[in-house]
Amino acid sequence: MTDPFAPPSPQEPRGPRETPEQPTEKVDYEQPTTPLPYTTGSAPETPSTYPAGGEPVPPAGPPYGTTPYGTAPYGAGPYQATPASPTDGRGWVIAAFLLFWPLGIAALFPSLRASRAIGAGDLRTAAAEATTAKKRGIIAIIVFAAASVLSVFLWVVVFAALYSQVGDLEDAFSDPYATEDTADDTFTEEEPVVTGDPVSLEELALGDCLTGVSLWFEVPETVGRVPCDEPHSGEVYASFPVSSAEYESEDAMDTAIDERCYAEFNTFVGMDYYDSELDYWVAPGAISGDVTTVGCIVGSYSGDTITGTLQGANY
Numbered sequence: 001m002t003d004p005f006a007p008p009s010p011q012e013p014r015g016p017r018e019t020p021e022q023p024t025e026k027v028d029y030e031q032p033t034t035p036l037p038y039t040t041g042s043a044p045e046t047p048s049t050y051p052a053g054g055e056p057v058p059p060a061g062p063p064y065g066t067t068p069y070g071t072a073p074y075g076a077g078p079y080q081a082t083p084a085s086p087t088d089g090r091g092w093v094i095a096a097f098l099l100f101w102p103l104g105i106a107a108l109f110p111s112l113r114a115s116r117a118i119g120a121g122d123l124r125t126a127a128a129e130a131t132t133a134k135k136r137g138i139i140a141i142i143v144f145a146a147a148s149v150l151s152v153f154l155w156v157v158v159f160a161a162l163y164s165q166v167g168d169l170e171d172a173f174s175d176p177y178a179t180e181d182t183a184d185d186t187f188t189e190e191e192p193v194v195t196g197d198p199v200s201l202e203e204l205a206l207g208d209c210l211t212g213v214s215l216w217f218e219v220p221e222t223v224g225r226v227p228c229d230e231p232h233s234g235e236v237y238a239s240f241p242v243s244s245a246e247y248e249s250e251d252a253m254d255t256a257i258d259e260r261c262y263a264e265f266n267t268f269v270g271m272d273y274y275d276s277e278l279d280y281w282v283a284p285g286a287i288s289g290d291v292t293t294v295g296c297i298v299g300s301y302s303g304d305t306i307t308g309t310l311q312g313a314n315y
Contacts, residue, residue: 194220211233
């Protein structure tokens with residue numbers, strides 16, 4: 001096959017050039033009325049690009065920083081910003097699991113669907129599922145914050161309630177024999193005076209009313225015995241023998257004596273000891289061998305004198 005664009009070989013002479021046929025129809029053209037910029041026989045002189053030294057001068061180009069077609073606007077060019085790659089929202093899933101795990105499970109499924117959509121090239125579905133996971137992660141954060149505030153409020157209420165009960169706790173660990181009524185009572189600091197017939201402790205008998213005794217002082221060896229209708233400070237409301245041979249130690253015997261006096265007090269006064277304004281103390285009586293006659297004496301907690309018997313006093 002002959003190349004149509006190949007030049008003719010030297011052996012082949014060139015034929016005459018064919019000229020296109022000119023139109024035979026005469027067309028009238030209007031002559032321009034504006035004179036030509038150049039007159040006949042003259043033309044503007046073109047400055048020479050060669051200086052006197054003979055070296056050519058490069059043609060003048062556009063100013064630095066511009067293009068031949070004008071300055072390009074800022075940011076325009078053939079390179080555009082690459083769009084951000086889609087995510088599957090797994091960060092929101094982790095946050096939801098750490099703060100409120102039920103919503104973490106709810107955010108996990110759309111995150112997995114978004115991951116599969118990214119792998120399949122479905123960016124629109126991936127963006128929608130990632131947004132769903134993000135919303136559930138945000139809800140988990142809000143729930144955690146609300147629960148934290150509520151927890152702090154409840155702890156404040158609990159501590160306030162405990163603080164208000166400090167007084168009751170102090171009373172619970174205070175002296176069980178003290179009551180609210182007796183706490184404010186005043187007692188006589190002066191040693192009681194012995195009046196009446198002086199008698200020894202061994203001579204005391206059930207029902208005797210005494211002077212010279214007080215809860216705040218040791219029971220003297222000699223006390224005064226007076227009729228109960230006269231002012232006195234104590235009354236023998238119980239008397240019973242105690243054998244030291246029945247107990248393993250002196251402390252065990254003292255405990256048994258105190259329990260007996262406590263039970264007799266409730267019966268004699270007519271009310272429980274812990275609710276009463278009165279008190280009792282123990283006075284050793286006559287001793288015979290290993291048997292000691294013990295007397296239980298009732299009197300005022302504050303040391304005031306009493307007139308009349310305290311049997312059935314009920315206070």
